[in-house]
Amino acid sequence: MGFEFSVITESLPALFEGAKLTWFITIIGIVGGMICGILAGLGRIAGTEALGEEPHGIFKSISVVIRYVSGGYVETIRGTPIIVQAMFLYFAFPMLVKAVTDIERFRIEALTAAVITIVFNAGAYIAEIVRGSVISVNKGLLEAGMSLGISRFQLIVHVIGPIAFRRMIPPLGNQFIISLKDTSLFIVIGVGELTRQGQEIMASNFRALEIWLTVAVMYLIMTTVLAMSLRQIERKMKIF
């Protein structure tokens, strides 16, 4: 039973279908994760000096609530395995809905559960990347902005944002690649992504070497594309 190249060519169409699904989940995960991450990351430092100056009155109380909610989200997601989150959302959450409401036949599609899981999971880690980059911005630059009389929103968009974003790119590259690879865990809820496709072909022809080698190379190609696009963005941003 030597290395059969034809095994690879025969399995390619199915593996491509899997890779397409992996890519689809990853892209939505990255885009959604960025939105969640920016909101939660800024939320964790709402009302602190990292975003200008401390608010007073009612805004002070509101920012405390925002900090706790964001912190709770980040710690809950970071503190539980992604595979448990996916299983909870797919298997347990419908039962929870059934238990507390009258809805009898509530269920979540496996792909929907996968997408939601990856979005919220990536979001929690990206939140910490955002927070870390924002608090690293030199406080003197915030003071320079504030002393011109601009609003907090303008300060965040025009001063803190661009400076922090450039520092986010390397750790974001890490997180995007991790999220892509994490999609392989959705095999447990039956999403037909790349790893699942490989597993199914393997189960019918037992050609482990050819199949897993091909699967590995396909992941490597996808992660390389991600890494290279981030390098490209990094290069395009002004050097400072």
Next chain:
Amino acid sequence: MSNIIELKNVCKSFGDTEVLHNIDLSIQEGEVVVVIGPSGSGKSTLIRCINCLEMISSGELVVDTVRIPEERGRVRQIRLEVGMVFQQFNLFPHMTAIGNVAFGPAKARKMGKTKAENIARELLDRVGLADFENKLPGQLSGGQQQRVAIARALAVSPKVLLFDEPTSALDPEMIGEVLDVMKSIAKDSGMTMVVVTHEMGFAAQVGDRLIFMDDGRIVEAGKPEEVMKNPKSERLKDFLGHVKHH
């Protein structure tokens, strides 16, 4: 002449440490006030309180009709009228020289891009940097960066300019170019200026009033030459002795 800045019985504490004790100070429109004093005397804190980068702990601050603490919500109004130049320049590193200067007019004063850039160009020319408008801060010398920072502060057309040790981070050969720009602003535009500095020559030449601070209090104040020639307190005599030797 009316007062544009008034501090009445102002105290400022950081935690348990009180760094300004019962400061009373009035500054008139067009006046150039130079603040000197040893390190830790509260001079930087004093001017940072004026544009509310530090919020006063007690007392009252009035800047161009805005009263603090009653009108805390109008801090931005104060900052539009009170520009600041920092020891470390603090230029926005991702913007060119003209981008830095045009930023205030465009965002804080909500002018169109062309109008803001015209103002910026004019100011860069005034500080002698017309040929450097497309340089990033990292490509400029310290003295050039500080001159861009002065142009940036001027660009929102404030009534008051605060200078927080503007030449202390500069190499000696660059101090002159920055002081020259400051002198020309003081003489030509009639701008109200509050300058924290160790440059006694500057104080003597353009200062209307010299304030000596020590340990969070205003110890002596008056015409710069008189204060420098006839220091009354031992602390000022001691301080002037140290400054003159450098």
